[in-house]
Amino acid sequence: MLLSDDEIVQRVLHGDINTYAALIDRHRQCVFRIVVGHVPHDRAEEVVHETFVNAYKGLSSYRGGEKFPNWLSRIAVRCCYDFWRENGRNREIAFSLPEDSVECLERLMADTAMTTYQDAARSREAQTILEWALRQLSPEDRMVITLTALEEKSVAEAAELLGWSRVNVKVRALRVRRKLKDILAQAGISEV
Amino acid sequence: MSNYIERFVIFLSMAHKASAAAADNRFSPAGAVLTASVMDEIFFLSLEDGWRGFTRTAYSFSAMACIAALALFMVSGALGQSTYIDRIINGLLYDPAGLFTLYYMEF
Numbered sequence A: 001m002l003l004s005d006d007e008i009v010q011r012v013l014h015g016d017i018n019t020y021a022a023l024i025d026r027h028r029q030c031v032f033r034i035v036v037g038h039v040p041h042d043r044a045e046e047v048v049h050e051t052f053v054n055a056y057k058g059l060s061s062y063r064g065g066e067k068f069p070n071w072l073s074r075i076a077v078r079c080c081y082d083f084w085r086e087n088g089r090n091r092e093i094a095f096s097l098p099e100d101s102v103e104c105l106e107r108l109m110a111d112t113a114m115t116t117y118q119d120a121a122r123s124r125e126a127q128t129i130l131e132w133a134l135r136q137l138s139p140e141d142r143m144v145i146t147l148t149a150l151e152e153k154s155v156a157e158a159a160e161l162l163g164w165s166r167v168n169v170k171v172r173a174l175r176v177r178r179k180l181k182d183i184l185a186q187a188g189i190s191e192v
Numbered sequence B: 001m002s003n004y005i006e007r008f009v010i011f012l013s014m015a016h017k018a019s020a021a022a023a024d025n026r027f028s029p030a031g032a033v034l035t036a037s038v039m040d041e042i043f044f045l046s047l048e049d050g051w052r053g054f055t056r057t058a059y060s061f062s063a064m065a066c067i068a069a070l071a072l073f074m075v076s077g078a079l080g081q082s083t084y085i086d087r088i089i090n091g092l093l094y095d096p097a098g099l100f101t102l103y104y105m106e107f
Helices: A005-013 A017-036 A041-057 A068-087 A099-110 A114-121 A124-135 A139-150 A155-162 A166-186 B003-078 B082-094 B096-106
Strands: none
Touching (some): A068 A139, A124 A139, A124 B003, A139 B003
């Protein structure tokens, strides 16, 4: 018989820790999808691991009325935030944008056709530009822009995932867009 | 906000989605490894919890024993039965061997 998430949580809390493996198997893909959107791919497994360990440690705080994946998503997002707080200080290793990526970006900014964007988004240069832009931001700004602009979550959803107030998320989201303007200017790109 | 910033954000969003979709396929084979590594860590955490639990229980037990001794001391003193307590304290302070003798002879 397939146990529900809440039943598994109850069993784990009563000492049957081996059943926790079922929760990991059931939700690891979902957690990975969240994590991979926030941290470098080669560090994603490490953060997913951390998420499940932290979830285990905080299992007693899980309220049965809430959906387990929602609760787990919050932990995953906060683990990503912690990852950038620990690793984001190495911004001195933030790289400058390679010449070919700068050219790609200049072309894109001059072109307003969505189809061009869609084709370019799958290119290697696009990944470099994305990584370069996000590395210029603080961990807080990075989380906010990723959740609100890149993953298109609402302010309320982002606020809940991060455990921040809605006003904080809104203000940061606005500031990040201003910072992006400076970031583009650094690369020598201004409004055409 | 300038229009080109909005376009830049849209482009970043598309690149982000493409990146996440590409990464999605990479993870499945590592699933069993992940489960095993998390379960290993949880096992060690539960051992730590066990030791902490044991320490907490022992600490609580000794605290309860102290409280019980104090209560006994106060009750026996109030009832005028402090002789035993006096003898126990004197024995403990000056003659531990006498204390054990007292224990075996009188209790």
